[in-house]
Amino acid sequence: SQELEQSPQSLIVQEGKNLTINCTSSKTLYGLYWYKQKYGEGLIFLMMLQKGGEEKSHEKITAKLDEKKQQSSLHITASQPSHAGIYLCGADGDSNYQLIWGAGTKLIIKP
């Protein structure tokens, strides 16, 4: 069965610095979704990637899907306290429209 591995598990970054979070799949990705979650709250949809080499941006967050469609990266430029939270990647699984989820990356921004 397909698995998604996120790295790192947690990240502490000085405010203003850039950072990257990775999501690696054991199988080809046909749809990759990035979400952000504040502690104890729901998930906020950030971006969806479908095509190899695709790149999308939303404010200071950029997500890419590699050409082989087995890895996605989320890059935050000039991090701010509002970027703190848990970032999760989800992917279209290989059965019955069920999404497969990574374990999440906890991001802490130091002022």
Next chain:
Amino acid sequence: EAGVTQSPTHLIKTRGQQATLRCSPISGHTSVYWYQQALGLGLQFLLWYDEGEERNRGNFPPRFSGRQFPNYSSELNVNALELEDSALYLCASSLEPDNQPQHFGDGTRLSIL
């Protein structure tokens, strides 16, 4: 456009009781998904409803059940509550089940005493 709404926000029950959680999807969305997020664990898929039918089920016992109403809202029922059922229960909806992002509600925090 109103987002996915869940009620109640918090629910406190004791072991053996039954809990009912409710979810209203975004207008026009026909697919509703339920997830469990226990402390320290990732998102665990519970149930998927589309057009009033249960389409898929995660690896949970039968005491976790639900339904989807004609207006596409949904409820999750958990019978014979156990301590390990304490978790954040998230509902999501999507326009279609394939190649569409799921949009999440803020969840119901279920605490079992």
